[in-house]
Amino acid sequence: MGEDFRSFLKEMEETGEGGFFRISKEVDTRYEVSAIVTKLEQARQVPLLWFEKVKGHTLPVVVNCYADRGRVARALGVSKRALNQRVSQAYQHPIPPVEVSRAPVQEVVIQGTEVDLKKLPAMIYHNTDGGPYITAGIVLAKDPDTGDYNLSYNRLMVKEKDRLGIFATVGKHLNAIYSKMEERGKPLEVAVSIGNHPAWAIGALAIGAYHENEIGIIGGLKGSPLEMVKCKTVELMVPAGAEIVLEGEIEPNLREEEGPFGEFTGYAIRSAKNPVVRVKAITHRQSPIYQDICGGQHREHLTMATIPMEANYLRVIQGAVPEVEAVRVAAPFTLIISLRKKYEGQARSALLAAFSADLYLKHAIVVDHDIDIADLQRVLWAMATRVQASRDIFIIPRARGSSLDPSAEPLGVVDKMGIDATAKPSLERFSPVNRVPNEVMDRIKLEDYISNFSVLKKA
Ligand SMILES: Cc1cc2nc3c(=O)[nH]c(=O)nc-3n(C[C@H](O)[C@H](O)[C@H](O)COP(=O)(O)O)c2cc1C
Ligand SMILES: [Mn+2]
Incomplete structure (x- = not known):
């Protein structure tokens, strides 16, 4: 090299x-x-x-x-x-x-x-x-x-x-x-x-x-x-x-x-x-x-800055919670964390580690490992269906953040928000996610049911 x-x-x-x-x-x-x-x-x-x-x-x-x-x-x-x-x-x-x-x-x-x-x-x-x-x-x-x-x-x-x-x-x-x-x-x-x-x-x-x-x-x-x-x-x-x-x-x-x-x-x-x-x-x-x-x-700017940021988040957060699998800086001052939750309380531990890892972090969200963190729609779905605000959101008021945040107080004093969007108490015990059985999905071919399916595919 x-x-x-x-x-x-x-x-x-x-x-x-x-x-x-x-x-x-x-x-x-x-x-x-x-x-x-x-x-x-x-x-x-x-x-x-x-x-x-x-x-x-x-x-x-x-x-x-x-x-x-x-x-x-x-x-x-x-x-x-x-x-x-x-x-x-x-x-x-x-x-x-x-x-x-x-x-x-x-x-x-x-x-x-x-x-x-x-x-x-x-x-x-x-x-x-x-x-x-x-x-x-x-x-x-x-x-x-x-x-x-x-x-x-x-x-x-x-x-x-x-x-x-x-x-x-x-x-x-x-x-x-x-x-x-x-x-x-x-x-x-x-x-x-x-x-x-x-x-x-x-x-x-x-x-x-x-x-x-x-x-x-x-x-x-x-x-x-x-x-x-x-x-x-x-x-x-x-x-x-x-x-x-x-x-x-x-x-x-x-x-x-x-x-x-x-x-x-x-x-x-x-x-x-x-x-x-x-x-x-x-x-x-x-x-x-x-x-x-x-x-x-x-x-x-976003690409070059997020590569080292994500690497740093990974080393710090995985150091505290090894069950953390991936992280993604999704917007300025915003982090999404993927967790294979094994014990209760781990989502909050991951959030605390995240806030200690980077001065700029303002909003951090933990989701279960079944959510693809590259897909913000799925992250929002997890927040919509797995979060109760009074129980799952905490705010650390008036800590140091970025002065480039236009909503910050002078010299970058900001509120930090952690959101535990994991299923409680665990994914296994949460409402099951519905899906068509795999065996049926594999067996069914649309062409067998809809004769001009190829027209649909091109549209
Ligand atoms: C293109 C680019 C421009 C940047 N401009 C500034 C800047 O003007 N001032 C600043 O404080 N940080 C700026 N940063 C961020 C810092 O370089 C970055 O936070 C760095 O890790 C700080 O390192 P330090 O804490 O070792 O000083 C910029 C980052 C990038 C990618
Ligand atoms: Mn330095």
Whole structure:
């Protein structure tokens, strides 16, 4: 398995997994790429798109890389079904990186007054966006006490040729590291890696404890040590095979307007005072390829975020209740859990574990194993027929959640709701589900009873 963006793109172009299109017609960074992504999604398509000509820019743009589970699975060398388990395993078996002295990402080094972020084809996606955004950057930073790395995706608003607005959620790790430095009155050094293999993306989005090291998890996903190189102007290492790296620092005690931005919740977040990254250097490969992730409620954001989320839920919830069989993040802040209930009380134990597993979780539903959790109609049927609200729903008021939830109180204070939609006391003792006997279903052929059945089939 490769670990860089180019090897990934090559594999996808060769296999065509999930669809791959090179587009030679010129596109505008203002709304046009997001219009094309939106129209394809309306047709239920999420192919990888390679825009060769971008108005006013020399760099090509690639979007939708991680929008398709099959594509991510293939890049990680597993089947779609095995993906959650594979990511879950990587959490348990981290592999540290190795340092290399020369790296493709430093073939070209731009420093000081030469730095010009406006040369990057950053996008404006929606009518509400306050400016062009870089969305596919993995932000690397180090805890000042332990030196441990943290990786996360953070939206970056291009403000000036060397300044970016950054949004870092309260309660997430980058925010915690930044506040540590700010309390000491010192800037936080960061590096932003753009153009990354899916192993980097999925690992960077690993949900876990503060001390859990995303780089190790990415190594675990790859199955061998990653190659990293020292930055030119900050004390950080970055992926040697990245397309583009921005090096800089987040200044302490400085907040400027950032936003508005159309978020993955489907809502535009209002402009607010957020920290600022001062970019000191840009390094890149020869003829770099610019990666973009379409902002807003698009498939790519949802797919890439839910893969590591589900893997984390699985490891935490199965740790507490081994009879949990599968999980599905079905909507923002919403989880469905499939349970083969053996003992009373297990549904609630699973719910408690789920809420401890991820800050963002707001609504969680447990269903019996006879419900296909990919089928929301069946999940609603279970809720309709197996739940009595006063008995089966509990609410934890005013806990920390996501500030991107438009119904939340300031800084993301939310109510958490757990729903036990399992049959009580057990599926075996609950009202039986009616079905036509299997033997009869197998025996009956519609053609024997309805002569022109084939007409019906075509309709
Ligand atoms: C495309 C994309 C953009 C994201 N943008 C942000 C962002 O602007 N701010 C933020 O706090 N989290 C953002 N996230 C979510 C974080 O990257 C994610 O929660 C991560 O696991 C946080 O890691 P940490 O807790 O180690 O800091 C984004 C995720 C994706 C997939
Ligand atoms: Mn982290």
